[in-house]
Amino acid sequence: MLCPSSRGTLEDSLLIGVVTSHADGPRVVSTERALPVTPEILALAEPAGPSEVFRFASPCQTGRCPHFRNEACQLAVRSVELLDAVSESLPPCSIRPQCRWFRQEGAAICKRCPQVVTDQYHPSSTMIQIVTGINPAPAPAALGSYSSRNATIGSNLAARRAGIQAAPNATAASAATASARVHGSFGFTP
Numbered sequence: 197m198l199c200p201s202s203r204g205t206l207e208d209s210l211l212i213g214v215v216t217s218h219a220d221g222p223r224v225v226s227t228e229r230a231l232p233v234t235p236e237i238l239a240l241a242e243p244a245g246p247s248e249v250f251r252f253a254s255p256c257q258t259g260r261c262p263h264f265r266n267e268a269c270q271l272a273v274r275s276v277e278l279l280d281a282v283s284e285s286l287p288p289c290s291i292r293p294q295c296r297w298f299r300q301e302g303a304a305i306c307k308r309c310p311q312v313v314t315d316q317y318h319p320s321s322t323m324i325q326i327v328t329g330i331n332p333a334p335a336p337a338a339l340g341s342y343s344s345r346n347a348t349i350g351s352n353l354a355a356r357r358a359g360i361q362a363a364p365n366a367t368a369a370s371a372a373t374a375s376a377r378v379h380g381s382f383g384f385t386p
């Protein structure tokens with residue numbers, strides 16, 4: 197099984213998506229196929245971290261991951277509980293048959309998955325709750341919204357540089373990307 201929101205490493209990760217911006221927040225556009233992670237791909241994210249602008253999949257760590265309890269990934273459980281769907285149908289995805297979240301939660305998690313960015317600087321209170329399982333105090337308005345820190349980076353630009361091909365029916369949003377390194381992460385290393 198693959199964790200669909202891990203940190204990208206050269207050893208065992210696959211590139212599965214590119215973060216793009218959307219009026220309602222970040223949206224991950226799936227790559228046409230899962231791609232081996234190379235030093236060149238990781239370097240494309242600079243000055244951001246790779247998991248700020250890309251989504252990676254890696255082998256699910258099950259009991260070695262702090263998010264895995266009761267034989268389930270609790271990030272996926274809470275994402276289905278707390279996030280609204282952002283897709284009416286199953287979005288394109290290159291790893292669905294191997295995805296831990298899909299195996300566990302079915303279509304409900306796929307319809308929410310495109311809004312998940314692995315590393316976020318200014319996560320919403322909902323995202324903090326998903327990662328930590330704790331309902332945080334309301335964040336100051338300035339910190340509660342989607343960050344434009346990396347707006348100059350442009351994940352679409354990075355994707356073009358890499359020759360990364362989005363899935364045919366994926367809808368790419370505009371170029372500016374953003375996101376952030378949290379107090380936690382969707383990745384298995386908090």
Ligand code: SF4
Nearest residue numbers: 200289292295306309
């Ligand atoms: S879209 Fe569904 S199958 Fe694909 S990574 Fe997200 S949760 Fe897994």
